[in-house]
Amino acid sequence: MRLKATMRVKVGAAVVAALALTAAGLGVRGGDEEEPVGLAQVASTLGPGEGMLNLLTLPGVVESGRTDPRVDWVTPFQERTGCEVGLKVVKTPEEMAELMRDDDRRYDGVAAPPEVAGRLIAENRVAPVNPDLVDGYKKLEPKLRGLLRRDGKHYGIPYVWGVNLLMYDTRSVQAPGSWAALFDPDEARRYSGKLVMRDSPLAIAEAALYLKRERRKLKIRDPYSLTPKQLEAAGRVLAAQRPHVGQYWERPADAVSAFAGGRAVLGQGWPYQVDVLNRASRPVQGVIPSEGVTGWMDAWMIGARVQHPNCMYQWLQWTASPDVQQQVAEWTGVAPANPQACSGDRLKPGFCAAYHVGDRDYLDEIIFAHAPSKACGVEPKESDEKDCTDYAEWTRTWIQSTKMNT
Template identity: 40%
Template sequence: MRLTTARRSTLFAGLAIASVAVLTACGTASGGGDSGEEATELGDYEGSVSILAWPGYVEDGSNDPSVDWVSAFEEETGCMVESKTYGTSDEAFSLMKTGDYDVVAASGDASLRLVAAGEVAPVNTDLLKNYDGIFDFLKMQSWNSVDGVSYGIPHGYGANLLMYNTDVFPDGLTSWSAVFDDAAANSGKVTAYDSPIYIADAAVYLMATQPELGIENPYALDETQLAAAVELLKAQRQHIGEYWSDYLKEIQAFETGDSVVGTTWQVIQNSITTGNTEVVLPDEGTTGWSDTWMISSQAKSPNCAYAWLDYIASPEANAQATAYFGEAPSSQAACEFRDDCEAYHAGDADYASQIWYWSTPIADCLDGRTDVECTDYAAWTTAWQEIKG
């Protein structure tokens, strides 16, 4: 079965970054206590598995009878799936602390917090037959591993792109300057993602346009660098018509012409019906996401948990899940079951290298600096409130 990315009027506003996170002395990801032991072999399946995930990641046909990749897993393993969805990474972090869930799909602003708190266990990827097929550029990255130890497997990934109205920009765009330095040209019709993590988008632009600031990682900003990003975003604020977090609202704004330029996801542009929008990954690079399937250090069904990680990384299941959500799959083999991989630049390592994947800002600078303290997500949340007024 080959899958296409259809417009889904009921699709969730997924991948919302937590807007009220309070990260204090989280320290390095390797801190925070015992994170469980890495499994060395698997035993008998326990008969059930409890999964915590973003909406649209664990579909069993109850939302749409034609969308179901859970039933095949249950039939294959005998592990009956109980699932719960969450709306923010903060909610996921809190729910995982209850010990009620065996598996979680975590975005980069939650994964390291879960490791630091000892809520997830190392994952022995040698026990997963589908791990080898996952794109190398998604494996053992800063948001899914610590000190050379894997804490999960990649699910899918995507970039935050620049979308523009081709009637307004007939010559196209190649730079984020359209929403920053040149935003006044379309004042009131510029849009941006509504979350403190959007500060990183400003930092990516500053990396290219103000190299004297010394920003080397948009999630590792000292006080001076954060202040520069805040200044840029305050200047942008007066030209923003609407910030968005529900992607259906951005679709409507571009279709009505209320928005003509701003940050977006590929699935949004795919869903716009007017035929007068284009997207580009700008020359400066961009932010994006790569979610990770992780196993609870308190898992009651660790064998079924490993079975789920292996299954969701299998080509057909991964193709179904990532196509439904609107993102690139985690393997080239998954593209055999999709006809839109080219649109998502699946497997294009050069393209992926231009993406700074969402990561939680913490005081210990993610860029490796030790001579300065970086600003954490609590500081970013305060700054975002100040930016929006």
Template identity: 40%
Template sequence: MTRKMTQRRVAIALASAAALTLMLAGCGTANSGGGGGTVKEAEKLGKTEGSVSILAWPGYVEDGSNDPKVDWVTPFEKETGCTVTTKTFGTSDEAFNLMKTGNYDVISASGDASLRLVASGAVAPVNTKLLKNYDGIFSFLKDRAWNTVDGKSYGVPHGYGANVLMYDTKTFPTAPDSWDVVFEKAGEHKGKVTAYDSPIYIADAAMYLMAHQPDLGIKNPYALDQKQFDAAVKLLKEQKPNISEYWGDYLKEVQSFKSGTSVVGTSWQVIQNVLAGEGGSTAVTIPKEGATGWSDTWMISSKSKSPNCAYAWLDYISSPKANAEATSYFGEAPSSQEACKFRDDCEAYHAGDAEYAKNIWYWTTPIADCVDGRTDVKCIDYAAWTKAWQEIKG
């Protein structure tokens, strides 16, 4: 599964400040062309159009061309009559720009892109009552800040995972219980600490500060005022001399831990699975401060030429068997308990564990209108996060 899969990179490039700072109260009424009008959710479904164009992370839409044994697209085509064409992307910024063209019907969007898509009018609200598989999706994935605006759902949850702490068991015979091993105590393993290469990693530092500097008043690591943001950036600049590498390609981190170049740092469960399968001496944990993570959403273009096939895809990919196949191949937890009937590794991914999920701060686009609900200050938007990240890395 994992060797054939190109894992995600979410090192988002500088986005338009205007797009990032739109008032979300107006997101549901702007169209993708920016010329006014209303984007409404579908009231009923009609005859499928015969084709659907999908923009997706690598590994999310497999038709057997990469591996004959990996194919959940062909059954969909036979079932619905909707021929699938797919384009993959490597970053959320690339996905955002492609979706704005209106050339795609469906997109799989991470939380650091979904709000931008809503704000730009590129995606339409989704009438979840038209999806027979929606009710079975874990409740803790629904109605969240990255997939719902003004009470309107803008998509269907796909899968989710945590950015866990990976450690070499020879170096750490006892599992670390805090992220301090990559921050304040990183100097103890100077040059062997690894971190995720993306501006969104600033949220990891903010999450750590929530627990260790409560006087900063951080309530959400994606909602940082200037003082809070400066503190997170300072922590990451102090971490920099201890970093072995910033990784975006999961295979590079696999090699880094196998070679001993890295002994501790941010990782994904799928990376631990690969290392365990190759006899690596690593383990993963979620420390007491919690973890950041992702929950991707299938969204429909506001300019879709095939809205009925688009709805058909959203319903199909959230069906237990298809969702199990897609999330297993990618290396994440499925979106429903029923999907676990088609997987034997749900326990490893903590699927359906609401208490585990509570410890995850899912990627959410930072915007000027603080997503933690504060109205007396302005928060730092993602454009500034991106600029700061380049300064941190040097």
């Protein structure tokens, strides 16, 4: 498999004339006279490509043969469509969000993780997507399709997804059934120095799941929608855990290395790490704790000031296709959004089983991440609570709890 190379760097008449131009739906214009707009409309028709496409991604999300000449789903796209792909790769989700907010820059599309996607929608930095213009859209997992639906509009095309498991070394740790194994102070102390955690503010959600059962008086419902009191409680859990954590991993390969070298025996992990370690004959398993499990989805989104909408829609169709999804899944080591990637001989049965591709009962158990916001919930209504905490507050809590304590 080609998973490791990517994961070493890593923790989608005018298409939318209205998208880049006016609400009147005129043809796509080109040249210097084109004026940027602040809020794009939904596309209604598909037209010829404009010859160019500017994309924004995290490392390893798009491969054009530069990392490995055998891995390239960009060149065939360019040859088929005439759309030359320009790729801007950023190191962090925060850098991605800042670039999408920069009025001096214009990206046609962005492969957004959940902590970025929700904020871009709220800030009108991305345009609604017309799924009828994306061949194969209805073949994508239904639950994933609904994650970026707001006010009846779709704001993203699912690309890949994963789940945050409780991972353990079977030689050293008895099969854990609860997040308490990681967050209860007495239990964490048993494996002090050999715990690993994702280095992400969204990892607060797992602490919230633990508190949801451990401290019912907090009345936590959605682990990604926390009131100030609930967030403070989760921060205290993480601060108490901090002395026992051997590593906060950013790159998935770092967690693999820690378990392979015996420096870790328990922690947060993805099916990717479990799969790689098992292939190396390491006795590591991943479980869904009794409190539940969180997950994430990366999706391709259209920039609100898109310059090449026709090429962007062709890219959406391309990356949702089974053959490209197969390549993406093998390279990134995460589950494809299109289960047809597992049909025929595209992906090995073992891969599809390990990542639960097409297993809708499994998907229904996952609490998928969304960007925390002041308005509680994913798509709040007028009657919903408005006293939750946003991603900036989560980031401060994460830093204070995991970086500033000894």
